[in-house]
Amino acid sequence: xxxxxxxxxxTEYDVIVVGSGAAxxxxxxxxxxxxxxxxxxxxxxNYDPVTETPMFQLPKDAPLRGAPTPDKPFGFYDATIxxxxxxxxEPYTNAAGGNFMWWRTRMLGGRTNHWGRxxxxxxxxxxxxxxxxxxxxxxxxxxxxxxPYYDRVESxxxxxxxxxxxxxxxxxxxxxxxxxxxxxxxxxLVKKGCSPLKVPVIPAHIAILTRKQDYLTLPGRLHPNNxxxxxxxxxxxxxxxxxxxxxxxxxxxSIKANFQSTTVLLPPAIATGxxxxxxxxxxxEVTIDKSGKATGVHYIDKETRRDRHVKAKIVVLxxxxxxxxxxxxxxxxxxxxxxxxxxSGKVGRYLMDTVGAKVIGQIPALENCPxxxxxxxxxxxxxxxxxxxxxxxxxxxxxxxxxxxxxxxxRRMPAPGIFDGLEAQTGGAYGRKLKxxxxxxxxxxxxxxxxxxxxxxxxCYCEIDPNVVDQWxxxxxxxxxxxxxxxxxxxxxxxxTFAEIIESMGGxxxxxxxxxGRKAIYRPGEIIHEVGTTCIGADPKTSVLNQWSQSWDVKNxxxxxxxxxxxxxxxNPTLSIMALAWRSAxxxxxxxxxxDL
Amino acid sequence: xxxxxxxxxxxxxxxxxAGAGAAGAFAPATLAQKVENAGTPTRSATDPNLVKAVLxxxxxxxxxxxxxxxALCDLILPKDDKSPSASQAGVPAFIxxxxxxxxxxxxxxKLVVRGGLAWxxxxxxxxxxxxxxxxxxxxxxxxxxxxxxxxxxxxxFAFGALFFAKVRDLTSTxxxxxxxxMKDIGYIGNVPLPKFxxxxxxxxxxxxxx
Ligand SMILES: Cc1cc2nc3c(=O)[nH]c(=O)nc-3n(C[C@H](O)[C@H](O)[C@H](O)COP(=O)(O)OP(=O)(O)OC[C@H]3O[C@@H](n4cnc5c(N)ncnc54)[C@H](O)[C@@H]3O)c2cc1C
Ligand code: SF4
Numbered sequence: 010x011x012x013x014x015x016x017x018x019x020t021e022y023d024v025i026v027v028g029s030g031a032a033x034x035x036x037x038x039x040x041x042x043x044x045x046x047x048x049x050x051x052x053x054x055n056y057d058p059v060t061e062t063p064m065f066q067l068p069k070d071a072p073l074r075g076a077p078t079p080d081k082p083f084g085f086y087d088a089t090i091x092x093x094x095x096x097x098x099e100p101y102t103n104a105a106g107g108n109f110m111w112w113r114t115r116m117l118g119g120r121t122n123h124w125g126r127x128x129x130x131x132x133x134x135x136x137x138x139x140x141x142x143x144x145x146x147x148x149x150x151x152x153x154x155x156x157p158y159y160d161r162v163e164s165x166x167x168x169x170x171x172x173x174x175x176x177x178x179x180x181x182x183x184x185x186x187x188x189x190x191x192x193x194x195x196x197x198l199v200k201k202g203c204s205p206l207k208v209p210v211i212p213a214h215i216a217i218l219t220r221k222q223d224y225l226t227l228p229g230r231l232h233p234n235n236x237x238x239x240x241x242x243x244x245x246x247x248x249x250x251x252x253x254x255x256x257x258x259x260x261x262x263s264i265k266a267n268f269q270s271t272t273v274l275l276p277p278a279i280a281t282g283x284x285x286x287x288x289x290x291x292x293x294e295v296t297i298d299k300s301g302k303a304t305g306v307h308y309i310d311k312e313t314r315r316d317r318h319v320k321a322k323i324v325v326l327x328x329x330x331x332x333x334x335x336x337x338x339x340x341x342x343x344x345x346x347x348x349x350x351x352x353s354g355k356v357g358r359y360l361m362d363t364v365g366a367k368v369i370g371q372i373p374a375l376e377n378c379p380x381x382x383x384x385x386x387x388x389x390x391x392x393x394x395x396x397x398x399x400x401x402x403x404x405x406x407x408x409x410x411x412x413x414x415x416x417x418x419x420r421r422m423p424a425p426g427i428f429d430g431l432e433a434q435t436g437g438a439y440g441r442k443l444k445x446x447x448x449x450x451x452x453x454x455x456x457x458x459x460x461x462x463x464x465x466x467x468x469c470y471c472e473i474d475p476n477v478v479d480q481w482x483x484x485x486x487x488x489x490x491x492x493x494x495x496x497x498x499x500x501x502x503x504x505x506t507f508a509e510i511i512e513s514m515g516g517x518x519x520x521x522x523x524x525x526g527r528k529a530i531y532r533p534g535e536i537i538h539e540v541g542t543t544c545i546g547a548d549p550k551t552s553v554l555n556q557w558s559q560s561w562d563v564k565n566x567x568x569x570x571x572x573x574x575x576x577x578x579x580x581n582p583t584l585s586i587m588a589l590a591w592r593s594a595x596x597x598x599x600x601x602x603x604x605d606l
Numbered sequence: 607x608x609x610x611x612x613x614x615x616x617x618x619x620x621x622x623x624a625g626a627g628a629a630g631a632f633a634p635a636t637l638a639q640k641v642e643n644a645g646t647p648t649r650s651a652t653d654p655n656l657v658k659a660v661l662x663x664x665x666x667x668x669x670x671x672x673x674x675x676x677a678l679c680d681l682i683l684p685k686d687d688k689s690p691s692a693s694q695a696g697v698p699a700f701i702x703x704x705x706x707x708x709x710x711x712x713x714x715x716k717l718v719v720r721g722g723l724a725w726x727x728x729x730x731x732x733x734x735x736x737x738x739x740x741x742x743x744x745x746x747x748x749x750x751x752x753x754x755x756x757x758x759x760x761x762x763f764a765f766g767a768l769f770f771a772k773v774r775d776l777t778s779t780x781x782x783x784x785x786x787x788m789k790d791i792g793y794i795g796n797v798p799l800p801k802f803x804x805x806x807x808x809x810x811x812x813x814x815x816x
Pocket of ligand 1: 031050112128293327538
């Protein structure tokens with residue numbers, strides 16, 4: 010049983026947290042900092058970004074120059090361990106007609122080690138979508154209820170960006186955001202091309218430190234009544250460096266300049282002495298007593314392959330939306346024959362991903378560019394927030410919700426496939442001519458990627474597949490999926506818009522522009538914004554959790570990952586997952602104090 | 607453009623990184639520390655050592671195939687004033703590594719490359735009565751011009767054109783992901799900088815933004 014903290018495990022904890030990613034890391038941090046005794050169970054192995062990150066390694070040092078393979082689907086250097094679209098020995102299935110792709114990893118910190126770090130707040134509209142357009146579901150709380158937690162999370166993890174005062178694109182409180190990096194050349198060119206089309210281009214919000222965090226004042230602001238917590242945080246915050254404008258964030262960051270649960274949340278949580286972590290621990294079931302209260306969890310110790318049980322007063326699932334639903338559905342008992350916390354029948358329902366579509370453009374103004382360093386903060390410096398709320402409200406578009414645009418390009422580190430297909434531009438050049446063409450075309454392509462809101466529907470859900478178990482003997486998930494016209498119409502609009510921007514920049518599209526959205530849209534799950542499946546709501550009959558992400562049926566059971574989401578705005582979900590997790594943790598502690606839990 | 611003054615230099619950056627690591631060592635518990643079962647992770651294809659990668663498969667191409675491949679790669683990316691040739695940048699060895707991998711994409715490419723190399727040699731024997739490697743530059747170009755671009759190739763050269771496109775793409779990958787190739791196209795990143803200045807006035811002017 011690998012245990013990564015110094016203490017031996019206690020016999021009983023206040024809280025068990027399942028999962029160590031964005032949700033589990035945030036929940037454990039908030040609780041441990043306030044003295045709550047927490048046991049974290051993580052299915053993956055221990056992982057240390059400080060020693061394990063290949064910061065400056067070149068393609069030539071990697072097999073196949075670092076190209077993606079089924080073993081390492083986002084490339085050799087990507088910080089994904091035992092995962093990707095498949096986890097060895099842990100399958101999932103799709104019902105006929107479905108083709109959901111479920112990205113997972115098995116490592117301490119989960120997907121926060123390799124995520125894109127795009128950190129956008131949901132806005133006021135995004136919490137009340139049904140009230141606005143009659144579609145989907147409303148959240149039981151408002152933006153204002155969550156806003157203070159957005160401020161806290163952004164201050165803690167460090168997010169660069171600006172306040173632009175745009176519709177449904179919330180500003181952060183003064184002093185919260187880090188300054189954004191300067192735009193890259195191609196990003197300025199996109200901005201210029203977008204301007205006649207009235208498409209805004211503003212600094213993106215990314216969880217990367219553009220300067221060292223103010224470790225003298227921030228911790229006190231985050232923990233105003235708890236000097237010990239502030240001191241603990243300050244000591245760890247001090248170890249984080251500012252970005253040095255090189256290396257790819259997807260590999261992780263050994264200088265802790267970007268956000269990973271393993272560099273930002275877990276170190277201070279461990280330093281409190283209140284958090285124990287057991288890695289290689291695959292949770293399969295939440296146990297309950299006769300009264301229906303949660304008592305702990307069963308997990309498989311992956312090294313001995315034996316079942317173990319650990320106890321706590323409160324159980325928090327944070328294993329990623331679908332996995333938490335899986336654990337609930339597998340926790341069957343005479344009291345809960347349908348799975349735990351599932352009296353509404355909604356566990357597994359309203360699974361959502363993000364609508365994705367892209368078009369690539371070749372831009373003559375970028376050809377033969379003098380060498381310049383476009384590495385920057387690895388991620389995007391600029392983006393386009395959704396800008397057509399007025400048209401939508403006036404019924405002028407055939408889809409109800411928005412999307413944002415991410416553009417990637419520039420003279421970035423060459424990777425496998427760098428000039429695949431260039432013959433379309435060069436008419437099949439080879440020889441000395443090809444060398445000249447390569448110099449000419451390097452950095453002249455821009456990919457426009459749309460990320461749009463999906464509306465929850467009855468056809469998209471997961472359930473237990475009765476015929477299949479994983480290598481730990483745990484029944485696996487089966488996915489069901491059907492896009493509605495809302496999503497496919499939006500994807501078609503993305504293609505049209507991207508083609509217009511490329512044209513406005515004087516460029517040419519080099520990938521198909523589809524008018525049929527079904528051809529434009531990515532596969533379900535492919536954008537890896539897995540949310541829904543344990544929906545929150547105001548009514549126990551139609552939702553799994555209340556607004557504190559607390560089970561209606563089992564009051565000492567919580568889910569703090571993407572599961573509670575009842576809408577999936579175009580704002581990538583992780584920042585919101587963390588804000589809501591911190592809010593739940595505060596509720597847990599307030600309830601503990603009152604003696605309710 | 608990055609000027610020498612604001613470059614931090616790799617050594618300083620490594621020191622900086624080491625500092626970040628060392629700082630962690632004084633903490634009561636670090637993520638690297640496991641009390642039970644401490645030790646290095648068990649390595650597998652889905653959890654390889656990323657910091658020091660190992661390549662654990664052998665090349666499948668025969669010596670004779672590598673000779674044809676080398677000649678072809680150097681025809682695709684020859685030496686010029688600015689940079690050495692594809693083979694000088696290690697491209698044939700890279701393609702051998704590529705087509706020898708067990709994954710579906712590479713296995714499919716293996717068939718195209720091997721079949722193509724045989725096809726190319728047969729074609730050169732048919733046209734010139736000589737092995738491809740013994741052809742003059744003009745004779746090699748004579749064949750390659752016919753297969754350089756699928757949309758313009760005659761129907762009987764369709765496979766040849768597919769093969770040529772594949773080898774051209776792999777040659778470009780091998781060359782431009784090497785340090786020689788990165789230098790050739792002017793990739794100047796992967797160096798730590800104390801600040802990010804954005805594009806230089808020269809670059810802005812080039813893009814029509816100044
Ligand atoms: C390539 C990529 C790019 C992304 N980019 C962005 C982005 O730019 N912005 C954004 O907002 N989001 C992004 N995401 C999504 C983001 O990573 C997730 O939203 C976020 O990590 C979710 O946090 P989580 O804690 O729910 O899940 P995770 O971070 O995946 O953590 C879950 C953890 O639980 C563990 N676990 C699972 N099952 C069990 C079990 N049965 N027992 C014990 N432990 C278990 C897992 O091993 C894992 O470590 C991206 C994701 C990927 C893969
Ligand atoms: S770009 Fe910056 S934040 Fe990202 S890995 Fe490199 S140093 Fe870290």
